Amino acid sequence: MPIDMTPSQALGLWHAVTLELVRQDRRDLTLRQLSILLEIYLVPPPHTVRGLAATLGVTKPVITRALDTMGEQGLVSRVRDERDRRNVVIRRTVEGALFLERLSDLVIASGRSLAPWKTP
Amino acid sequence: MPIDMTPSQALGLWHAVTLELVRQDRRDLTLRQLSILLEIYLVPPPHTVRGLAATLGVTKPVITRALDTMGEQGLVSRVRDERDRRNVVIRRTVEGALFLERLSDLVIASGRSLAPWKTP
């Protein structure tokens, strides 16, 4: 299932997607925030603050702040773990799934229309 | 030359690359800054502040600030246009090219090791 790309394709893909993300602006997510969001939605739960911090290689306050921001935007939600009430479990939301679905569409579309050999 | 991807591949690719970018940290580029950098290096020159502002759909100060930051990091350089001294021409640098080359490597490597069907 791997994807093979040339350097030109790789950068072209990144160029197209970042450009479009900036253009439509809407949610101004940090690279870290986006990374957290993808981690939550692509890796099987449960997700905790310290777990994410370890995975991303950042401190815990970074995760807390990112969850604050994305929580306000409805992209994630937090629930106290009742089995160990010290923990907080990060949960997915419908809105977050929709956001990533749009990101996915953007990536796919950008990849498809990448440097069409001749014939623009 | 297009690349065809499934939604899972698209998000998986983005996940792997952003995660690695966050992990190695180094230069903490904004999405906007990265977008500007890619625009400069992938689109034929000349590049001007107002041109980039129009392309990205942002205001001119945003471009100026981003060029300040990336200029300090040696990723781009600015030269006054002698034919029309109102303009500033944004130029590429060796260091900037190297940075994008590493980004390209990262994207390619992430794409290659994407959800290897069985047998890791």
Next chain:
DNA sequence: AGGAACCGATCCGGTAGCGTAACGAAATCG
């Protein structure tokens, strides 16, 4: 020549993220 238009940079107040260091709550240990 002089006014208008243009270009990039700078100033302003405000917002959001950062790292370090603490904190309170909860579980575990001895």
Next chain:
DNA sequence: CGATTTCGTTACGCTACCGGATCGGTTCCT
């Protein structure tokens, strides 16, 4: 039990970026 460890959060001072307005400097237009 109390002491210690483990969580996530908050406090603090700082830095970077934001949009909007404005600024000099330059060119264009008549």
